[in-house]
Amino acid sequence: MPESNEHKTRENPFFGFAKPYFEFIGRGKIYSLVYVMMAVINLLIPLVIIFMAIESDYLRNIGTKTMIAFMLSWLVIAFACWIGFQLWWYRKSIIKRYVNQDLIAIPVISDLLQTIGEWMGTILCITGIGVGLILTTLLWDVSEIYIDYYRSIKIGPLMMVSGPVSGFIILVIFRLFAELIRISASIANNVREIARKIK
Numbered sequence: 715m716p717e718s719n720e721h722k723t724r725e726n727p728f729f730g731f732a733k734p735y736f737e738f739i740g741r742g743k744i745y746s747l748v749y750v751m752m753a754v755i756n757l758l759i760p761l762v763i764i765f766m767a768i769e770s771d772y773l774r775n776i777g778t779k780t781m782i783a784f785m786l787s788w789l790v791i792a793f794a795c796w797i798g799f800q801l802w803w804y805r806k807s808i809i810k811r812y813v814n815q816d817l818i819a820i821p822v823i824s825d826l827l828q829t830i831g832e833w834m835g836t837i838l839c840i841t842g843i844g845v846g847l848i849l850t851t852l853l854w855d856v857s858e859i860y861i862d863y864y865r866s867i868k869i870g871p872l873m874m875v876s877g878p879v880s881g882f883i884i885l886v887i888f889r890l891f892a893e894l895i896r897i898s899a900s901i902a903n904n905v906r907e908i909a910r911k912i913k
Contacts, residue, residue, distance in 0.1 A: 745822045749806035752833070756799040760792040783852040790844030794837050801836065805829045824895040831888020835881035842877010846870045 767773055773781065809822055850870030 745809055745818070745826075746806050748826065749802050749809065749829070752829075753799045753802035753806070756795040756802065759795045760788065763791065764788060779852055783848050786848045786852075787845045790848070791841055794840035794844070797836055797840065798833050801833055802829065820895060820899040824892045824899065827888050827895065828892035831885045831892070834888075835885030838881035838884065839878045842873045842875075842881065846873030846875075846877060849873065 767784070773784070776784065805825065809825055847870065853870070
């Protein structure tokens with residue numbers, strides 16, 4: 715029995731060399747790259763901060779107390795980014811369950827929104843409390859900004875309050891949008907299943 719033209723086309727190296735790529739994006743595995751990239755970015759953020767500080771000669775022009783505050787704040791940021799790395803890496807393994815489903819993009823986008831909210835909320839909460847506490851204890855006399863309607867307000871206490879509050883609000887809002895998207899996917903799956911049973 716002669717081979718079909720379609721089979722010959724698939725076997726032809728000129729037409730088939732991109733087949734692994736097509737299978738890769740067709741199965742939805744490409745979405746995991748976003749999570750890997752975000753995990754790597756979390757590892758790079760502390761390195762970028764310390765590199766920029768060194769390049770700008772910032773560390774050479776500050777006092778001992780400010781230097782200690784900067785290093786402790788950097789450790790807090792590094793810890794927050796390490797938590798962020800673990801979050802993205804953990805979520806990367808979770809989205810693999812969507813690969814074999816008919817609807818891939820909708821649940822993945824939903825999970826991506828939820829993860830972004832959890833990540834931003836976590837980072838804001840940890841850095842707000844940690845850095846705010848460091849500024850309050852070490853740099854209370856210089857950690858103030860002036861606003862038109864107030865005489866002065868301390869940055870440290872402000873960060874300790876605004877960090878967790880804003881982080882929680884962001885987490886809830888992103889979770890809300892993620893669940894709304896997830897509901898639409900669930901409705902679509904249920905309608906399709908009902909249609910199959912009717913047939």
